[in-house]
Amino acid sequence: xxxxEALDLARIxxxxxxxxxxxxxxxxxxxxxxxxxxxxxxxKTHNDTYRDLYHFWSKIFAVNFGMGVVSxxxxxxxxxxxxxxxxxxxxxxxxxxxxxxxxxxxxxEAGFLGVMLFGWNKVGRKLHFFATVMVAIGTLISTFxxxxxxxxxxxxQGYEIVNGQVIPVxxxxxxxxxSFPYRLMHMATAAFVATAFFVGSSAxxxxxxGKDNPAIRTMLSMAMWMALIVAPIQAVIGDFxxxxxxxxxxxxxxxxxxxxxxxxxxxxxxxxxxxxxxxAEKTKFAVEIPYLxxxxxxxxxxxxxxxxxxxxxxxRPNSTIVFWSFRVMVGLGMLMIFTGxxxxxxxKSDKLYTSRPFLYLALWMGPxxxxxxxxxxxxxEIGRQPWVVYGLMRTADASSGHSFVQMxxxxxxxxxxxxxxxxxxxxxxxxxxRKGPKIDEGKETNEGGPGQKRTPARPLSAADDDGTExxxxxxxxxxx
Numbered sequence: 001x002x003x004x005e006a007l008d009l010a011r012i013x014x015x016x017x018x019x020x021x022x023x024x025x026x027x028x029x030x031x032x033x034x035x036x037x038x039x040x041x042x043x044k045t046h047n048d049t050y051r052d053l054y055h056f057w058s059k060i061f062a063v064n065f066g067m068g069v070v071s072x073x074x075x076x077x078x079x080x081x082x083x084x085x086x087x088x089x090x091x092x093x094x095x096x097x098x099x100x101x102x103x104x105x106x107x108x109e110a111g112f113l114g115v116m117l118f119g120w121n122k123v124g125r126k127l128h129f130f131a132t133v134m135v136a137i138g139t140l141i142s143t144f145x146x147x148x149x150x151x152x153x154x155x156x157q158g159y160e161i162v163n164g165q166v167i168p169v170x171x172x173x174x175x176x177x178x179s180f181p182y183r184l185m186h187m188a189t190a191a192f193v194a195t196a197f198f199v200g201s202s203a204x205x206x207x208x209x210g211k212d213n214p215a216i217r218t219m220l221s222m223a224m225w226m227a228l229i230v231a232p233i234q235a236v237i238g239d240f241x242x243x244x245x246x247x248x249x250x251x252x253x254x255x256x257x258x259x260x261x262x263x264x265x266x267x268x269x270x271x272x273x274x275x276x277x278x279x280a281e282k283t284k285f286a287v288e289i290p291y292l293x294x295x296x297x298x299x300x301x302x303x304x305x306x307x308x309x310x311x312x313x314x315x316r317p318n319s320t321i322v323f324w325s326f327r328v329m330v331g332l333g334m335l336m337i338f339t340g341x342x343x344x345x346x347x348k349s350d351k352l353y354t355s356r357p358f359l360y361l362a363l364w365m366g367p368x369x370x371x372x373x374x375x376x377x378x379x380x381e382i383g384r385q386p387w388v389v390y391g392l393m394r395t396a397d398a399s400s401g402h403s404f405v406q407m408x409x410x411x412x413x414x415x416x417x418x419x420x421x422x423x424x425x426x427x428x429x430x431x432x433x434r435k436g437p438k439i440d441e442g443k444e445t446n447e448g449g450p451g452q453k454r455t456p457a458r459p460l461s462a463a464d465d466d467g468t469e470x471x472x473x474x475x476x477x478x479x480x
Contacts, residue, residue: 004404005404006399006401006402006403006404006406006407007395007396007399009404009407009408009411010082010083010399010400010402010407011395012411013078013082013407013410013411013414014078014082014083015378015381016411016414016415016418017071017074017075017078017414017418018075018377019374019377020071020418020422021068021071021072021074021075022373022374022377023370023373023374024064024065024067024068024071025068025072025139025142025143025191026190026191026194026195026369026370026373027064027191027194027195027198027370028061028064028065028068028139029139029140029143029188029191029192029195030191030192030193030194030195030196030198031057031060031061031064031195032061032132032135032136032138032139033136033139033140033192034057034195034199034222035054035057035058035061035116035132035135035136036129036132036133036135036136037222038050038051038053038054038057039051039054039128039129039132040129042054043125043126043129049214049215049218050218052215052437052438053215053218053219053437055120055437055438056215056432056436056437056438057199058116058117059432060429060432060433062117063425063428063429063432064429065113066425067422067425067426070421071418071422074414076098079091079094081400082399082400082402082407083388083398083399083400084400085397085398085399085400085401086388086389086393086398086399088165089164089165089166089389089392089393089398090153090165090166090389090392090393092165092166092167092168093149093152093159093166093168093174094149094152094153096168097145097148097149097152097174097175098145098146098149100145101141101142101144101145101146104138104141104145105138105139105141105142105144105145106138106142108134108135108137108138108141109134109135109138109139109142111134112130112131112132112134112135112138113131113135115127115128115131116128116131116132116135119131140188143184143187143188143191144184147180147183147184147187148174148175148176148177148180148184150183151177151179151180151183151184152174152175152177152180152389153384153388153389153390154177154179154183154248154249154380154384154390155177155178155179155180155248155249155390156174156177156389156390156391156392157170157173157174157177157178158170158171158172158173158174158177159174161392166389166392178244178247178248179241179244179245179248182237182240182241182244183241183380185237186234186237186238186241186376187373189230189233189234189237190234190369190372190373190376191373192226192230193226193227193230193231193234193336193369193372194368194369194370194372194373195369196222196223196224196226196227196230196369197223197227197336197339197362197365197366197367197368197369198366198367198369198370199219199222199223200219200220200223200224200227200362200365200366201362201363201364201365201366201367202219202366202433202436203216203217203219203220203223203362204220204359204360204362204363204366205363205433205434206436207220207353207359208356208359208360208363211436212353215436215437216436216437217353219437220352220353220362221347221352223362224339224340224343224344224347224352224362227336227339227340227343228340228341228343228344229340231333231336231337231339231340232337232340234333234336235333235337238330238333239296242296242297243297243299246297246298246305246306248390249383249384249390250305250306251306251308251311251315251316251317252317252322252383252384253297253305253306254305254306254307254308254310254311254316254319255276255308255316255317255318255319255322255323255383256319256322256323256326256379256383257270257271257293257297257305257323258271258274258276258283258286258319258323259271259283259293259305259306259307259308260276260281260282260283260307260308260309261307261308261309261310262304262305262307265302265304266304267290267291267293267294267295267301267302267303267304268291268293268294268297268298268303268304268305269288269289269290269291269292269293270288270289270292270293270296271283271286271287271288271293272287272288272289273285273286273287273327274286274287274323275320276319276320276323277320278316278318278319278320281308281309283319283323293305314386315386317382317383317384317385317386318382318385321378321382322378322379322382322383325375325376325378325379325382326375326376326379328371328372328375329372329375329376329379332368332369332371332372332375333372335365335368336365336368336369336372339361339362339365342358342361343358343362346358
C-alpha cells in the first residue's frame, strides 16, 4: 500500500505516538515553572491575581500532566514490541538512562504532585510552594535524562561493542555526549517558549471577547515578556546546535540545506526555498542567496558546507522532508521574535491589551511553539536516518520484523484510540482555557492560600456539564 513496507509502518507508528506524546511534556515543563513563578509572586506581593492565575493554570497542568504520563507509557512498550533488536543492541545504555529518569524525576514529581494539586488548604504556604518548585524541577530532570538517552543515539560515545551489543564503559561520556548540552538547552527553551505562546494566546482570546481584567492582562503581559526574552535566546542556542550538528552529523546538515554538491572553492549559498529531489539528486526551483550558507553554518565567507553527494546514497537522510520541517521551525521562530518585539512596542504606547491586530496575531500564534517543536523533532530524527544509533546501527536492522499486516492493524488501532482518547482530553483542556480564571471582582474574599479556608477547585471538576464553573466558596463547601 502506497509503496510502504512493514519497516515504514513501524517508523510511522513510532513517529505518530511520539508526536502526540511530546506535546504534553513540553507544556508540562513550561506550566510547572510558570506555576512556581506565579505562587512565588503571590507569596511575595500578596496580589490575589497571581493566586487566581495559579488555581486556573494548575487545573490545566493536571489534565496535561495526566495525558503526558499515559502517552509516555506507550513509548516505552514500543521499544520492546516494534524495536526489540535495537533494545537488544543498545538496551544496556538506553535502559539505565530511562530508569534513572523514573528513579529521579518521576518519583520526585509523584511525591510532590499531590501536595501541589490538593494541599492548598492543608499545608503551610512555604511547604506548598516547595512542592510546586519540586514538581517544576522534576520536569526538568526528566528532560535531562530523556535528552541524554536520545542524544547518545545521535552522537554515541563512552561504549564498546562486545558480541554485537553495546557495553557502557564511561557513563559520564555517555550522558554528556557531544550533542547533549545543545539539545537539552534547545528542548527546554522550546518548552518555555511554547508555553508562553499557549498562555498568551489564551489571554488574547479572552481580551478579543471583551473579558478584560487584571488576571487576563497579567497572563498576556507575562507571556509576552517571556517571548521577548527567550525567543531570541532560542535562536542563539539553535545556532550553536547547528554548528555542533555540522561537526558530528554533516549529512544531516547537507540534507537540511538541500545542498547536493560544491563547485570548486565557491562558498556555499543558502537555499531559502526549493524542492529537494532525492532521485534526481538536486534541489529544484531553488531560490539561493550566495555566501549566506557558509556564513550561517561555518561563520565564515569562504568555508564550504559538506554536500549530499559526498555521502553514499544509502547514508543520506531524506532531504525533501527535513528541508521543509527545518524551515517551518525557523519560520515560526522568526514570527515568535517578531511577536515579542511588537509586544514591546505596544507596551511602550500602552496599547498591548487593546490592539486587535496584535491580539489576533497572539491568538493564532498559540500553537506555534508546539508546531515548531514537532518540526524540530522531525528534523532531528529523520535527519539521523538511516541510522537508529548514528554510525552504529541502521534503522532497518533495529526493528522486530513484524509483518505488514500486523503493523497495519496496530497503526490503525493507535490512530483511532489516540484521536478518541487524547482528542477528548485536549477538548476538555481547551474548555478549561476558554473559561478563564475566576475573578470575584467587587466581592469580599478571604486571603486564601495554604492553611486558609479557601478551597481550590479540583482539576477534574473545574467544568460542570452545563459549562459553568463549580462554585468553591466556603459557604458551598460547608453545605456539601
